[in-house]
Amino acid sequence: MKKLVRIAALASVLALAAACQGYTLVKGGSPVEVGNAMKVSPERSWSKLTSGKYEIWTVDGPILQQILFASGVEDGEKLFPTDAQTPKTLPEFKKGMTELEITELYRDTLVQLGGTQFEIQEIAPKTIAGKQGFRFEFTFATKEGLQKNGIAEAVLAEDKLYFVAYTGAKLHYYPKNLPDAEQVMGSVEIL
Amino acid sequence: MIIPAKSRLWSTVAVFAVAVGLTACQTTGGDAYRAPINAAKTQTADDPDKDSGAPTDVSGDSVARDDGDSGITGSIDDYRIEDLSPGERPDISSDEASVWMIADRAERRAANAGNAIKDPALNAYVSDMVCKIAGDYCDDIRVYIVRVPDFNATMSPNGMMSVYSGLLLRARNEAQLATVLSHEIGHYLRRHSYQRMKDTIDKTNGLAFFQVFTAALGVPVVGSIATIATVGSLASFGRDSEREADGYGVLLMARAGFSPHEAPKIWENLDAELGDTPRSRSFFYASHPAISERQTMLRALADEVPIAGGGPGRIGTEEYREALSPHWESLLADEVSKRDYERTERLFDALIADGFRAGAVYYQKGEMYRQRGDEGDEDLALAAYHAATQFIDAPPEVFRARGQIFQRRGLNVEARESYAEYIRRNPEATDRKMIEFVIGGLGS
Structure with a gap:
């Protein structure tokens, strides 16, 4: 792995510069809009990547821990932004999906992106942004066998899906920022 | 090929959201490094088995696979085992060692x-x-x-x-x-x-x-x-x-x-x-x-x-079924996740005819239709779920799945009955709270 990292680093001076431009800072302590359809009030600072109505926030890097926001997903849209390299078979959100179908939508998205061993530990109703939504806890693993934990919250408003998922490496990184993620998820407002 | 920085970064995150152990910047470099090598592939995105490693040479042409007569006549006398001795490893200086x-x-x-x-x-x-x-x-x-x-x-x-x-x-x-x-x-x-x-x-x-x-x-x-x-x-x-x-x-x-x-x-x-x-x-x-x-x-x-x-x-039919039985549901569910519906439908029909734990097969057949969601698929799913319930070993999830379709159709009485049956058969269900909440919200 070390050698791979070294090769990757050597061969990637240009790519490195290009890629790292994508992150911007979310400053803790003030409310911030997410994808033009949600607002959250983070207490700590995060680094974020934006692609339209989707954002990924992280502290140590998205492999270690991340919050995925999908802000106002409409009928026929996906839970993850698509580009040339994401699989074309990512499942779509459909109007009228039941809560369980939304958990399946997330599971199938994760599996298509390379996750495995997805299991829901618990799913229960929860009030989110003053509306009736739900929350579920889950575990999964990467192709390489890295065990991850996650929580997700979802709410439907005017046939649009507002979805936030926090995931991270079971060892250290998930628990490390879980309180921060819970704080962010607890502050969700729908615009 | 030049990919705009932003899109490349998202792809990296897409993979990395669930994979590997490097930082985003390092991987992007790795991808760039691999590009010229991968360019030699002849397989397309539509290749049904793109991970199979089908042989290609570096020009991108398929390597000739049929190299002429191997001398095999179809007689069992042609097959003798003599090439490799048990425990043999190739000599360290040989090509094969690498x-x-x-x-x-x-x-x-x-x-x-x-x-x-x-x-x-x-x-x-x-x-x-x-x-x-x-x-x-x-x-x-x-x-x-x-x-x-x-x-x-x-x-x-x-x-x-x-x-x-x-x-x-x-x-x-x-x-x-x-x-x-x-x-x-x-x-x-x-x-x-x-x-x-x-x-x-x-x-x-x-x-x-x-x-x-x-x-x-x-x-x-x-x-x-x-x-x-x-x-x-x-x-x-x-x-x-x-x-x-x-x-x-x-x-x-x-x-x-x-x-x-x-x-x-x-x-x-x-x-x-x-x-x-x-x-x-x-x-x-x-x-x-x-x-x-x-x-x-x-x-x-x-x-x-x-x-x-x-x-x-x-x-060895019975022994085989016994060994597979604890994994049967997940084998079937993984097959559905391929989204190769026509082929999976033919396979499931054959498995149903074969008769081993057909309740579980019918359930996944229903799941397949529900996932595909084309015109008429909900009815096909309901029929498959119904068939599943005719078997003693029907998975409890059949009733949950049926409840979801009834719920969406506004058939609240039927939905409530189905969900209740699911909880009755699977009181330890991880989604019990959610289901009970949904039942509570169903009007009559």
């Missing part, structure tokens, strides 16, 4: 892979069968069961065998699984992956060695020499090698006491499953003898080969 080194490395990764099925009972069951078939070579072969819903098994030159979960779902008994395991062991004994690797190196020389070098550093080079080195797959040897491995397979399975008459049947089943879809067929015909030709040859060999014990040979 191939083994690469394969050893891949094996270390495979042992920890996220999709490895680690259930000790199932592993012991398959490993014991491999041992029985491999005889003196038992200690040279290590089996890894991977959760990949395709009909496949692979054999590396160093003795690492991967058995795909999709194969376990498709074999109907021990003898049919033994057919494929024996076939793979045949590749191993005849060193087909090494032969093909050497052939490719001879043809492509400089770049090939470069690729071997980079592969040894852990950079995956799909569809090229490193794949050949690490994975000799059912899908990737040439036709002559396949015929030869079929022959060896029949010999080995019969010698281990399995009925060789089951060998043609697993191909017959596959033939039926593939149907007339050109897409699924092209992949198999590329490297494999036509299925009908294969069946004819296997039938002839099966009639001829002496079976250990002198009887008709072991079929």
Whole structure:
């Protein structure tokens, strides 16, 4: 792995510069809009990547821990932004999906992106942004066998899906920022 | 190809959201580095088996797979085992040693892979069968069961065998699984992956060695020499090698006491499953003898080969079902997740006809229709769920799934009954709170 990292680093001076431009800072302590359809009030600072109505926030890097926001997903849209390299078979959100179908939508998205061993530990109703939504806890693993934990919250408003998922490496990184993620998820407002 | 920075970053995160262990910046570099090598692939995004490592040379043309007459006549006398002695490793100074080194490395990764099925009972069951078939070579072969819903098994030159979960779902008994395991062991004994690797190196020389070098550093080079080195797959040897491995397979399975008459049947089943879809067929015909030709040859060999014990040979249907039973639901669910609906429908119909735990098969058939969601699919799903409930072993989830369709249709009474039945049958359900909440919210 070390050698791979070294090769990757050597061969990637240009790519490195290009890629790292994508992150911007979310400053803790003030409310911030997410994808033009949600607002959250983070207490700590995060680094974020934006692609339209989707954002990924992280502290140590998205492999270690991340919050995925999908802000106002409409009928026929996906839970993850698509580009040339994401699989074309990512499942779509459909109007009228039941809560369980939304958990399946997330599971199938994760599996298509390379996750495995997805299991829901618990799913229960929860009030989110003053509306009736739900929350579920889950575990999964990467192709390489890295065990991850996650929580997700979802709410439907005017046939649009507002979805936030926090995931991270079971060892250290998930628990490390879980309180921060819970704080962010607890502050969700729908615009 | 230049990908805009932002889009490239998202792809990286897409993969990395669930994968690997580097930072986003490092991987992007890795991708850039690999690009020229991957450009040699001839496979397309639509390739039904793009991970199979089908051979290509660096020019992007397919390597000739049918190299003329191998001297195989279809008689069992053509198959003798003499190439590799038990416990033998290639001399450290040989070409083959480098191939083994690469394969050893891949094996270390495979042992920890996220999709490895680690259930000790199932592993012991398959490993014991491999041992029985491999005889003196038992200690040279290590089996890894991977959760990949395709009909496949692979054999590396160093003795690492991967058995795909999709194969376990498709074999109907021990003898049919033994057919494929024996076939793979045949590749191993005849060193087909090494032969093909050497052939490719001879043809492509400089770049090939470069690729071997980079592969040894852990950079995956799909569809090229490193794949050949690490994975000799059912899908990737040439036709002559396949015929030869079929022959060896029949010999080995019969010698281990399995009925060789089951060998043609697993191909017959596959033939039926593939149907007339050109897409699924092209992949198999590329490297494999036509299925009908294969069946004819296997039938002839099966009639001829002496079976250990002198009887008709072991079929082992009950034992096979018992070993698979704890995994049956997840094997079926993984098959649905492929989203290859027509093919899965044909397979499920065959499994239902076969009769093993048909309640679970009907349930997943219903799930398949519900997931596809085309016009009329909800009705097909409901019919499949209903059929599932006619079996004692219908999974409780059938009632939840049915409840969801009723709920969406506004049939609240039926939805409530279905959900309640789900909770009654599965009081420990992880989604019990959610379901009870949904029941509470259903008007009359």
